[in-house]
Amino acid sequence: xxxxxxxxxxxxxxxxxxxxxxxxxxxxxxxxxxxxxxxxxxxxxxxxxxxxxxxxxxxxxxxxxxxxxxxxxxxxxxxxxxxxxxxxxxxxxxxxxxxxxxxxxxxxxxxxxxxxxxxxxxxxxxxxxxxxxxxxxxxxxxxxxxxxxxxxxxxxxxxxxxxxxxxxxxxxxxxxxxxxxxxxxxxxxxxxxxxxxxxxxxxxxxxxxxxxxxxxxxxxxxxxxxxxxxxxxxxxxxxxxxxxxxxxxxxxxxxxxxxxxxxxxxxxxxxxxxxxxxxxxxxxxxxxxxxxxxxxxxxxx
Amino acid sequence: xxxxxxxxxxxxxxxxxxxxxxxxxxxxxxxxxxxxxxxxxxxxxxxxxxxxxxxxxxxxxxxxxxxxxxxxxxxxxxxxxxxxxxxxxxxxxxxxxxxxxxxxxxxxxxxxxxxxxxxxxxxxxxxxxxxxxxxxxxxxxxxxxxxxxxxxxxxxxxxxxxxxxxxxxxxxxxxxxxxxxxxxxxxxxxxxxxxxxxxxxxxxxxxxxxxxxxxxxxxxxxxxxxxxxxxxxxxxxxxxxxxxxxxxxxxxxxxxxxxxxxxxxxxxxxxxxxxxxxxxxxxxxxxxxxxxxxxxxxxxxxxxxxxxxxxxxxxxxxxxxxxxxxxxxxxxxxxxxxxxxxxxxxxxxxxxxxxxxxxxxxxxxxxxxxxxxxxxxxxxxxxxxxxxxxxxxxxxxxxxxxxxxxxxxxxxxxx
Numbered sequence: 027x028x029x030x031x032x033x034x035x036x037x038x039x040x041x042x043x044x045x046x047x048x049x050x051x052x053x054x055x056x057x058x059x060x061x062x063x064x065x066x067x068x069x070x071x072x073x074x075x076x077x078x079x080x081x082x083x084x085x086x087x088x089x090x091x092x093x094x095x096x097x098x099x100x101x102x103x104x105x106x107x108x109x110x111x112x113x114x115x116x117x118x119x120x121x122x123x124x125x126x127x128x129x130x131x132x133x134x135x136x137x138x139x140x141x142x143x144x145x146x147x148x149x150x151x152x153x154x155x156x157x158x159x160x161x162x163x164x165x166x167x168x169x170x171x172x173x174x175x176x177x178x179x180x181x182x183x184x185x186x187x188x189x190x191x192x193x194x195x196x197x198x199x200x201x202x203x204x205x206x207x208x209x210x211x212x213x214x215x216x217x218x219x220x221x222x223x224x225x226x227x228x229x230x231x232x233x234x235x236x237x238x239x240x241x242x243x244x245x246x247x248x249x250x251x252x253x254x255x256x257x258x259x260x261x262x263x264x265x266x267x268x269x270x271x272x273x274x275x276x277x278x279x280x281x282x283x284x285x286x287x288x289x290x291x292x293x294x295x296x297x298x299x300x301x302x303x304x305x306x307x308x309x310x311x312x313x314x315x316x317x318x319x320x321x322x323x324x325x326x327x
Numbered sequence: 328x329x330x331x332x333x334x335x336x337x338x339x340x341x342x343x344x345x346x347x348x349x350x351x352x353x354x355x356x357x358x359x360x361x362x363x364x365x366x367x368x369x370x371x372x373x374x375x376x377x378x379x380x381x382x383x384x385x386x387x388x389x390x391x392x393x394x395x396x397x398x399x400x401x402x403x404x405x406x407x408x409x410x411x412x413x414x415x416x417x418x419x420x421x422x423x424x425x426x427x428x429x430x431x432x433x434x435x436x437x438x439x440x441x442x443x444x445x446x447x448x449x450x451x452x453x454x455x456x457x458x459x460x461x462x463x464x465x466x467x468x469x470x471x472x473x474x475x476x477x478x479x480x481x482x483x484x485x486x487x488x489x490x491x492x493x494x495x496x497x498x499x500x501x502x503x504x505x506x507x508x509x510x511x512x513x514x515x516x517x518x519x520x521x522x523x524x525x526x527x528x529x530x531x532x533x534x535x536x537x538x539x540x541x542x543x544x545x546x547x548x549x550x551x552x553x554x555x556x557x558x559x560x561x562x563x564x565x566x567x568x569x570x571x572x573x574x575x576x577x578x579x580x581x582x583x584x585x586x587x588x589x590x591x592x593x594x595x596x597x598x599x600x601x602x603x604x605x606x607x608x609x610x611x612x613x614x615x616x617x618x619x620x621x622x623x624x625x626x627x628x629x630x631x632x633x634x635x636x637x638x639x640x641x642x643x644x645x646x647x648x649x650x651x652x653x654x655x656x657x658x659x660x661x662x663x664x665x666x667x668x669x670x671x672x673x674x675x676x677x678x679x680x681x682x683x684x685x686x687x688x689x690x691x692x693x694x695x696x697x698x699x700x701x702x703x704x705x706x707x708x709x710x711x712x713x714x715x716x717x718x719x720x721x722x723x724x725x726x727x728x729x730x731x732x733x734x735x736x737x738x739x740x741x742x
Contacts, residue, residue: 030603031609032607033611034614037330039613046571078556078562191427193431197734199662199728213402213411
């Protein structure tokens with residue numbers, strides 16, 4: 027064999043290390059999969075961490091029922107290729123049973139309702155570690171988050187009393203009833219994720235690329251008018267625009283951006299030159315300066 | 328892309344947030360929506376300047392009190408490098424947070440207010456940088472605009488720090504002194520026109536041109552096994568891969584290795600990363616290794632080259648930084664986590680408290696309180712495989728965990 031030397035990229039190596047710690051330290055981990063680019067990246071990293079063995083934990087999707095259809099199609103195909111178990115829990119079930127109340131009006135979103143369904147699922151399956159694709163660069167409350175973040179029975183984040191994480195030692199010791207949220211790509215930026223998707227040639231849902239879509243404009247943001255999910259006033263005019271989505275949250279709180287980026291190379295270029303942050307298109311963060319911190323205290327991802 | 332991890336230290340009024348804001352602003356890393364949010368909040372609070380701390384103080388309690396409580400991570404990049412800044416609080420009551428932020432840093436920036444010069448806090452920051460053996464330390468002499476950009480003032484501060492450095496036992500540290508005004512942008516990203524007497528680099532120029540390879544710790548190879556990979560599929564029926572990350576040095580196929588603690592010898596058969604095989608792997612790489620012989624290896628064991636065996640012992644002498652509100656006391660028991668290895672540990676001796684202002688030590692104290700640093704001796708329930716911190720940072724450090732609360736209560740540096 028010819029000389030082949032490997033130096034694994036620092037961020038990739040860190041994420042793989044974290045995945046392996048999760049499997050070694052916890053009994054029932056699960057990967058929270060939304061079908062977005064961050065969770066797709068997590069799946070690739072998990073593959074790399076355990077290859078040639080299969081990913082040793084299931085994927086779980088908390089389905090708001092407001093997902094872009096492209097994302098669901100993509101999810102099902104990926105799971106089949108990997109041969110891993112997929113668990114789906116629906117926010118709709120909690121709405122139907124009256125456990126949670128759906129928001130109404132202009133900015134109504136099911137994003138917050140996910141929390142209750144997530145906490146129920148954690149209890150149902152007894153998961154002790156939930157792996158997610160949150161990154162510290164997304165939002166300033168997330169910038170304070172640990173890699174192993176301990177949550178209590180109610181899923182609460184005790185932000186003022188977090189365990190120090192020194193060097194790369196991860197303390198996953200918990201009491202019964204507690205669980206840990208794990209963030210392997212904490213230190214990645216949006217650009218890091220996109221560059222990785224490009225380098226690794228990872229397939230992602232088509233809504234991330236520029237496409238023609240019926241849309242309307244409100245408060246300077248572009249909303250999908252293709253579906254019934256986003257509340258629209260009669261006078262808000264629908265036009266076909268060339269757009270793509272930069273994040274894939276619940277349809278009701280995710281705005282599109284004007285774009286000609288039809289392939290991954292163009293997306294990377296666009297992100298590099300962008301003057302708006304990724305979460306600038308997420309209305310759920312715009313509710314107040316402390317929106318994310320408050321949601322996290324209640325068990326949100 | 329290369330990643331450079333930086334820790335900043337300085338007290339609230341030294342202009343740390345302003346410096347970070349200035350870096351983000353001048354490298355065009357602040358997006359329009361974030362900048363608008365800062366502008367609006369600054370206006371709301373009646374400031375006539377942009378309060379960049381609003382960009383990093385992510386918790387409600389921090390914004391209420393106008394202080395940084397917890398480490399924030401800030402990310403930005405230039406065409407050649409990615410940067411991660413751990414913005415750490417500087418007050419004495421946050422020593423543990425400073426140690427936490429600095430533990431993963433390759434570079435440390437210590438801010439000094441040119442008007443006040445070297446103060447008690449500077450000593451402490453300098454002490455922690457030495458304890459952690461951070462190789463590259465930038466002394467950012469800030470607020471030069473308030474001392475008329477005086478070269479004399481700069482030289483006095485430089486002299487005092489150099490005197491401090493001469494007393495330190497860690498001699499490989501590179502000190503870089505940069506006079507700047509973060510508020511006005513002098514020598515942060517752009518070269519100052521007001522300090523022609525300063526011939527050195529700007530801060531960003533210095534950070535961009537640092538060779539990260541030169542400042543990471545190059546030492547003997549340590550491969551602690553995190554988990555064993557056994558696919559048990561027909562294609563990989565007999566595959567037994569040892570998953571871990573290489574700390575220090577390189578490992579190559581054919582290397583004769585010892586499996587610790589059993590000291591069984593074998594040879595590296597293959598180095599795998601995802602679906603490819605390699606002949607060698609470098610420091611910092613998370614890979615999977617297979618061995619020629621069918622030996623017994625499990626989590627916590629370590630692969631090393633046969634002639635590079637670390638210390639194997641049930642007793643440790645260490646310097647510890649205490650991080651819990653309940654103090655450390657002699658004869659208490661804790662869990663010790665050393666790399667990926669766990670054991671029980673009993674404190675057999677608390678030798679001293681080390682004063683972080685270089686004023687000496689207090690011998691035989693009764694306890695070590697939150698944010699204090701001291702020398703201790705530990706007895707372990709099983710042998711650990713360790714190096715001295717000065718030889719290998721990862722294999723020379725550990726944390727202590729309180730078995731009752733499960734909290735991380737201290738970080739140790741092995742002597």
